[in-house]
Every structure is written in structure tokens, then in C-alpha cells.
Amino acid sequence: MADGLIVTGGGRGIGAATARLAAQRGYAVCVNFAHNQAAAEAVVDDIKKGGGTAFAAQGDVAKERDVARLFDAAEREFGPVRYLVNNAGITGRIGKFTDLEADVMRGVFDTNVIGSLLCAREAVRRLTARGATGAIVNVSSTAATTGSPGEYVHYAASKAAVDSFTIGLAREIATQGIRVNAVAPGATLTDIHAAGGEPGRPDRVKGRIPMGRLAEPDEIAPAILWLLSDEASYVTGAILRAGGGF
Numbered sequence: 001m002a003d004g005l006i007v008t009g010g011g012r013g014i015g016a017a018t019a020r021l022a023a024q025r026g027y028a029v030c031v032n033f034a035h036n037q038a039a040a041e042a043v044v045d046d047i048k049k050g051g052g053t054a055f056a057a058q059g060d061v062a063k064e065r066d067v068a069r070l071f072d073a074a075e076r077e078f079g080p081v082r083y084l085v086n087n088a089g090i091t092g093r094i095g096k097f098t099d100l101e102a103d104v105m106r107g108v109f110d111t112n113v114i115g116s117l118l119c120a121r122e123a124v125r126r127l128t129a130r131g132a133t134g135a136i137v138n139v140s141s142t143a144a145t146t147g148s149p150g151e152y153v154h155y156a157a158s159k160a161a162v163d164s165f166t167i168g169l170a171r172e173i174a175t176q177g178i179r180v181n182a183v184a185p186g187a188t189l190t191d192i193h194a195a196g197g198e199p200g201r202p203d204r205v206k207g208r209i210p211m212g213r214l215a216e217p218d219e220i221a222p223a224i225l226w227l228l229s230d231e232a233s234y235v236t237g238a239i240l241r242a243g244g245g246f
């Protein structure tokens, strides 16, 4: 049986690219989505057409009950989940920090931080109960170290929390054969910029990236898949920057 992998927010952007590549590499993929079922089903259809194994499952990662339901659904579909990519994430509205509403801050921390913590806790509890090994990759951001001034200070802070959590959890469970790492993408061509309120952001920021361009989601997915794989067997608590030099 193929190894079970949950990709949160796997219907679009970096998550979709990760789900597709994972299926090509033989994982059975649970493509999680929050609202956009059509996008998640399209990823699943593509995977199945290519001979892979996948199914779509709704669930808000920030909700404890949804997370348990998500893991239950994946286990029913293809057995124990050994791998998790904590990819679901939002930026909230772009702009000056002092103009930001408390609800936006809370929403971003709920999805990016609490969502990643809840999914990782569920994965580790279930792996530990079975005495199984596995791997988790958290999708952080280069913003965690730049702070994203004038744009996404709150979001950058949430990704710094993801980095810190990656290191702490990795060290806490290092002897259990469960590795925890993060990939920190730089600006990547997905819907996230439009969702933040500035669809033209990619063009505005590309000049500050040493490579002079944004990433395609397909350029981030291989880094995530490498950290999940046995090729990274001695790598845990690492934060792999994929930012075009940024």
C-alpha cells in the first residue's frame, strides 16, 4: 500500500503542486481544502488520470474537530497517514501594520499557526500510538526573517512562529523516527497575492528578488518532497529557504 500523505490546502498554489508531485512519486494523497472543493477535485482528477491515488477532503485546519475528521477520512481512504505537509496558509489584507484589524491578525494566526500545530499534533499522536515513523513539512515563508514591513508584518510573525515550532517539535520527537522540517518559499506565483488585495504584487516585488523573478509553485514542491523523503533521513528541524536568493 502507498504511504498516506495529507497536504493541507492542497487544492491550489504550492499545495496543489506538492500534491501532484507527491502522487507522481507514489504517495497516496489526501488533498485538503477549506472552501474551494472544485479546485481540490480538479487536482484529484489530474492525479487519478496519471494513475495516482488521491481524494479530496474538506476541513478547516484551525478547527480541532475538522482536523480529527480529516485524519479519520484519510485513514479510512488509504490507511495510516505517515506524512503531513502543513501548507494551508493565508496572508490577510496587505498593508501597514498599524492599520490592521485584530480580526485579521487572529484569522492569520488561527490558520497559519494554530492550524499547523493542530495538524502536526494529530499526526504525531497517531504515529506514536502505532509506533510508526513519518515526516512533517511545514510551509513557512522568507517573510519569517524579513518581517515583511509595510505589507504583512502580522503574517511574517505567524511564519516565524511556524519556524520556531518546527525546530522545537523536531527536537522533541527526534528519537521517535518522526522528522519535522520547513520550507520557506519566497514570493511565488499563486492566488495568495490577489487574496491579500494586490493582484499585481508579483510584478511590483520581482525586482527585489536576486533571481529577478517569482517562483512557480512547481519549483517549491520538490523541496517539500525532498524533506519528506528518506533522502533527508538525517535532516530534522531544518528550515530550507527557497527564495530565489532572497
Ligand code: NAP
Binding pocket: 008, 009, 010, 011, 012, 013, 014, 015, 032, 033, 034, 035, 036, 037, 039, 059, 060, 061, 062, 086, 087, 088, 089, 090, 091, 111, 115, 139, 140, 141, 142, 184, 185, 186, 187, 188, 189, 190, 191, 192, 193, 195
Ligand atoms: P493559495 O494559492 O492562496 O492557496 C492557499 C490554500 O490554503 C488553498 O488551497 C486554501 O483552501 C487553503 N486554506 C486556506 N485557509 C485554510 C484553512 N483554514 N483550512 C484549510 N485550508 C486552508 O496559497 P499559496 O501561495 O499556495 O500558499 C501556500 C503556503 O505557502 C501558505 O502557507 C503560504 O503562506 C506559503 N507561502 C506562499 C508564498 C507565495 O508567495 N505564494 C510565499 C511564501 C510562503 P481553498 O482552496 O479551499 O480556499
